[in-house]
Amino acid sequence: MNASPRYAPVLRRLHWLMALLILVVYVAIEQRGLFERGSTARFAMMQSHFWLGLTVFFLVGWRLAFRMRHGAPPVTPALPAWQAGFSKLGHVALYAFFLIMPVLGLATAWTDGKILYLPFTDIALPAPIAPDKELAHQLEDLHGTIGEIFYWVIGLHVLAAVYHHLVRRDDTLRRML
Template sequence: MNATARPRYAPTLRRLHWLMALLILVTYVLIEQRGLFPRGSAGRSAMMQGHFWSGIAIFLLAWWRLVSRKRNGAPAITPPLDWFSAVVAKTVHLLLYAFFIVMPVLGIMTAWSDGKQVLIPFTGVALPALMPVDKPLAHSLEDLHGAIGTAFYWVIGLHVLAAIWHHRIRRDDTLKRML
């Protein structure tokens, strides 16, 4: 069955969507709640390493999702969107994919340039740093990573509100395609 005749996204795309949504939530909780632990503590380190690895997982899953989306396409929205709404929807989705790729890259660049290790989970082995320690660069990258992360909160919020608007106000099948 082709993508336009199918009423829902392919199962792989639906699973990846919700898994990535959960990982994004975990990533934000880990970084926002790291302050519960004092600097230099094992708890804070665990929060940071969890943040790093959930970000890396999002990066890898984004590529899998892009390949799956290319292979499977997207089911048509019923009733179809007007031109303006379709452009806004496409723009928001492109921004989301850009965030899924750019944020983890900025995050790992920040860690490496700050001299932090990204440890392979449950080992004492670190990924090799592909950047030299450069504290001023690390600070700039951290600021950029944080600013884009804040913008990402808004884009995610817009995405969620749009799904609710489509479901409750417009009464189309946009949300149902992802369930």
């Protein structure tokens, strides 16, 4: 386990890389409306959203493996039990989001009959799911709803870090810097 007061360097890098990727994923999907349907720019925004989301999916596996190997440094001073419980719940929710959302996005695209190309190629990924417009619509709604909920979860994560740093004055934030 971790004897250092900070997370292992690889975990810190993965945390900030994934934070940046998630920001770009959200920007890409929210700003796609700036571009006309069928335009190259809108296609690029959608492909960015899709492939960066899948990148997050693959990075989270790597991150979880390193987290299991290196552990987490303790918060100093120690958290009250109720705060530690909320912290664990919040982190489980974030990791579930990182895993579930890309799978939902992929399933949505495939059931909608979308052709998914490997980036910068004309190679299409075969869809293992038959197109089903009704299912695609349901999956897209679920994907969008969870995405909206996670604006709040991500916001609470950031606010908790600021609270710990400025109000509680513990080392929660410094462990990840």
